[in-house]
Amino acid sequence: MSQVQKVNTPQYTLPGGIYLIQSIIQVVIIGAGPAGILAALRLQRFNHISPIIYEVRSEPTTLGGAVGIPSNGLRLLFRLGLWDALRERGAETSTLSVHAIKGQVIGNMDMTSWSREKTGFGYLRIRRVDLMEVLYEEARKAGIPIHFSKHLTGIEEDNKGVTVTFSDGSSDKADLLLGCDGIHSMVRKLYVDPNTEPQYSGISNIYSLVPTSELPSAAASIDGLNVMLTTDGLLAISPCRASRDMVYWFFSRELAIPPGGDTRDGWEERGKQQVETIKSIVLDLIKDSEGEWGLTIKESIRQTNTLRFYPVYRLPTGGQWSKGRCLIIGDAAHAMQPHASQGVSMALEDIFMLSNLLDSNLGSLNEAFRVYEQKRRHRVDEMHQLAERNGGIRKRTPPWQLWFKEIATSGVLGIYNLFGLGKLGLGQKPLAYDVEEDTH
Ligand SMILES: Cc1cc2nc3c(=O)[nH]c(=O)nc-3n(C[C@H](O)[C@H](O)[C@H](O)COP(=O)(O)OP(=O)(O)OC[C@H]3O[C@@H](n4cnc5c(N)ncnc54)[C@H](O)[C@@H]3O)c2cc1C
Secondary structure, three states: OOOOOOOOOOOOEEOOOEEEHHHOOEEEEEOOOHHHHHHHHHHHHHHOOEEEEEOOOOOOOOOOOEEEEOHHHHHHHHHOOOHHHHHHHOEEOOEEEEEOOOOOEEEEEEOOHHHHHHHOOOOEEEEHHHHHHHHHHHHHHOOOOEEOOOOEEEEEEEOOEEEEEEOOOOEEEEOEEEEOOOOOOHHHHHHHOOOOOOEEEEEEEEEEEEEHHHOOHHHHHOOOEEEEEEOOEEEEEEEOOOOOOEEEEEEEEEOOOOOOOOOHHHHHHHHHHHHHHHHHHHHHHOOOOOHHHHHHHHHHHHOOOOOEEEEEEEOOOOOOOEEOOEEEOOHHHHOOOHHHOOHHHHHHHHHHHHHHHHOOOOOEHHHHHHHHHHHHHHHHHHHHHHHHHHHHOOOOOOHHHHHHHHHHHHHHHHHHHHOOHHHHOOOOHHHHOOHHHHHO
16 A cells, blocks of 8 residues: 655754754644544644544444543633533533442532632533544544554654554654554554553443433433442442433442453453343342432343443553654553543643643754653643542442441531532642643
8 A cells, every 4th residue: 555645844853853843744643532633633723733643443433431521621622612512412410429338328519619610611421432423523524634444563753754654554754743542552562662561450340321211210310420339349320411311330349350360361251251240249239229319220230231341451650751753642641540530631631731832932842742741740640649549449348348438428528518628629629720821
């Protein structure tokens, strides 16, 4: 196959491999997930850089559950002009209701009361397929080319640009390469940081999407994120569509690496077992749950036909993010556990930081990457740690400890609401962080 695209890159490289920002007119993006498409949209509109995206899958993905996007990410989606389309599809759900194992509510809180006041945005739960459809449509309208079935095999740089090659023999050349290819990033493996490997977090998730038409009528009025701690993990349910016609539920629990080791086959086998047994395991764990909530959650689980199993992997902190003209962003650089709902928002913050630095007077790409790293590292590490801490509550607990946790949670949420601690921004400051203010 011939070259996909020819680019006449001007020679704006100074001796010693210094790449001038003004020379960046084309960017190759590897990966058409949230990070890749959002980066393409922003760099095209704001920096007038032409993007071209290469995706390994053969077509847009229809897989996935539903992601939560809090204030910091929603504000950036608004600035990209995507908020109205996303809000038409997703469910705005910022309340958290914690249920005891017997079903009754032991505490409520608005997770974004303060950050919504600061940013104008709360919390959106949206099916991944809806999110991706909105992004693909926006890319289509912007005329951004996305090439599918592209298996990256090589990355090379010279003073005229960076060249990527694919298994079908095609290649492309640009001034800037963005690795947006997720946790198992080939851009990272082949080029930027081959030594950084994903690690299993010790936590696995099972999730499903269930139409409310198949559930008791109360399911259509579930509002916000409803969670219940059990002795063997965390169970949660939330609406995920503006029309409230579908709920997303997940069970997140501690699970050891398969006996055969951390291999794809081992996980496939374990995933199959989990999918086959989890409904009865969870129904047994919550058998004493009563009232409308108890009935609804049990029925949601019984009516579930398709379940997906997902062992949660993350990247260790401290890996390398850039090399030469190449930067990895989003999960490719810093995949974290999903328990802080910050994956998509961290990718958005990466993109805005990069875009603003490319628009600044830093002069060279090398300097832009240096400042990028200096500013992003602390924020990303902080969210990484928060997600890991939140993962802790999913661990196995003896019944007496669960009882104690319920009392403690009820007490903490009671005090939080009584003294209006939400109004002080307690626990919400990271959600009001504005990456654009931090760039300047
Ligand atoms: C169970 C679970 C629940 C989650 N919940 C949330 C949540 O509530 N909120 C939230 O913000 N985040 C959540 N996340 C995390 C979130 O999904 C990620 O942070 C986010 O998708 C990262 O986007 P990305 O574009 O960087 O990577 P990805 O979404 O992984 O996209 C990478 C893209 O690159 C493609 N690709 C891979 N390899 C190659 C290659 N070699 N060449 C070309 N293309 C390639 C992939 O096919 C994919 O299209 C969750 C994750 C999991 C696993």
